[in-house]
Amino acid sequence: MTDRYHHGDLRRALIEAAVTALGESGPGSLSLRAVAKRTGVSHAAPAHHFGDKAGLLTAVATEGHERFADALERAWSETGDFVEVGVAYVRFAVDYRAYFEVMFRIELLHLDDPDLDRARDRSNRVLYAGMDEEAAEAAPRLAAWSLVHGFAVLLMAGNFDEEVAADPEAAVREIAAQLNDLPGADRGDRR
Amino acid sequence: MTDRYHHGDLRRALIEAAVTALGESGPGSLSLRAVAKRTGVSHAAPAHHFGDKAGLLTAVATEGHERFADALERAWSETGDFVEVGVAYVRFAVDYRAYFEVMFRIELLHLDDPDLDRARDRSNRVLYAGMDEEAAEAAPRLAAWSLVHGFAVLLMAGNFDEEVAADPEAAVREIAAQLNDLPGADRGDRR
DNA sequence: AGTCGCTTCTTGATAGTGTCAAGATTTGCG
DNA sequence: CGCAAATCTTGACACTATCAAGAAGCGACT
Incomplete structure (x- = not known):
């Protein structure tokens, strides 16, 4: 073989x-x-x-987005809590660092690849699964995504102190609580 | 010559x-x-x-962090509004893309370089200049930094739609408003 | 003036890279 | 069985970073 x-x-x-x-x-x-x-x-x-090389990395990124979408989907269906989707976001970045590092480095990828496109679309949709489609305008989505993505990126680049780096998931929950209109789970029952 | x-x-x-x-x-x-x-x-x-190559990029990153700190400092001293520091953060990423792309790619840099270390320290401190030192615990800082950094990174990687990409500064102000305990400027006068 | 030392830059070589073209091998299909 | 297509190999090319050795200029001290 x-x-x-x-x-x-x-x-x-x-x-x-x-x-x-x-x-x-x-x-x-x-x-x-x-x-x-x-x-x-x-x-x-x-x-x-x-x-070429970008082609291989594109395949990796595609597979990464699929796994990513799976992880986010699982978090949402298991907890029903939007914050936990954010936690899963960061956990994926840490646990599947190899994938994550490639997925958002578009200069390394073939962005016109249809498979990659589909996979990116799905992980995008899944990320917002917990949000009320009509009610939520763009801002809360952008804020939530930016928050969690920025945290993941800064974390992996070693910009946080040991305390945060030691327990990133707890830190994500804390900073997620800084968002006022937390999208997703029916408003009001938070806290 | x-x-x-x-x-x-x-x-x-x-x-x-x-x-x-x-x-x-x-x-x-x-x-x-x-x-x-x-x-x-x-x-x-x-x-x-x-x-070596990393040495050159380290010099670029160092200069970048200095310019970055200058820009953030200017925004704070001119407006006194913490949100505007965030706006300056994103504006720097867009206007000085070449610097920004290198500054946070630690695998390309010599992290033990003392000049780089100083410059990173300063831009870090300046970013938090507007926050009340004692009052604000870590969470609001992390949230604000993650939010604005994530937005900048996602923006430059082409993850946002045309509307957002066309006027990033407006978008930053919108998503910054999603933070409930906006650190810095005396609470209450916001909005 | 002269010469020595030091910084600055050049030349040349080496090992490694991605990519392309041409050939070898295997598989599947008619 | 035989042929075409898919799969993989071999060889070459241009480009890269990095290192060692040497050349060129500068400054200072005698």
Whole structure:
């Protein structure tokens, strides 16, 4: 299964190798050749499946958005609390750092890829699942998204002190409480 | 002045060339050799002043944080409104994109550089200038910073619709209004 | 004046990168 | 069985960062 000429599911294997490599060193120093070697194929094998480096990262980002949407969806359906969706947002960034680092680095991706487009759309929709569609105008959505995304990004870039970094989820709940018209869960029952 | 062996102030010139190059193509595709050629020196000249690529980017990030702190400081002293500091935050990200893109990409920088450290410290302090030191616990600070940083990052990554992207400053003011205990300016006079 | 030391910059080489073209191998289908 | 298409390899090219060694200018001290 491993040393045949045809790999079987090389595409899958390359994506997984890329993800583990990303987890070790980040997207900046990811090398197609290293991913190929890790998978046991020649240096040009990835090009056939993904076209170029951005193509591989696009595939990773697509898979990332799918997992991301799953995680957010799960959080919402399990708790019904919009804040917990935000917590899941940050938890994903921490637990699936390799994916998260790629998903929002658009200069590394093929934005015209239809699969990526679909996946991004879904995770976008899922994020807002808990909000009353008509009532909430744009501002609360933007605020909530910005808040949680900014927190995740700053956290991963090491901008917070140890206390916050030690228990990010608790910190998210605290800062989420700073939003006055918390969208989603029926207003008024909060606090 | 230009074609002497000793350039005069090559360090300055290289930083400026790097900034304009960053503005054209982003930090991922920045090449030391291209910066050198742009400045009219040999391909290895930058190494002498900055050690390596990360050294050059560190210098750019340092200068960026200084300009950043200046901008935030100016906004605070001119308006006395904490929201306007947030607006200045986003405006800086848009107007000085080249700097901003580098400042928070720690994997590209030498975090042990003392100059960078000082500059980061200052822009950090200035950001919180408008907050009552003792009264405000950590949460409002984190919330405000996360909110505005997340907005800036998502904006630059093209995650917002045209309406928001067309007038980001107005959007920042809207989402800032979603924070309930807006820190800084004496409470109560807001709205 | 002269020469020594130091900073500044250049030249050359090395190892690594992404991408492209051409060929080899395997599979599936008629 | 045989052929076409998909899959992967090999080889090459241009480009990159980084390092070592040398050249060029500057300043200071005798």
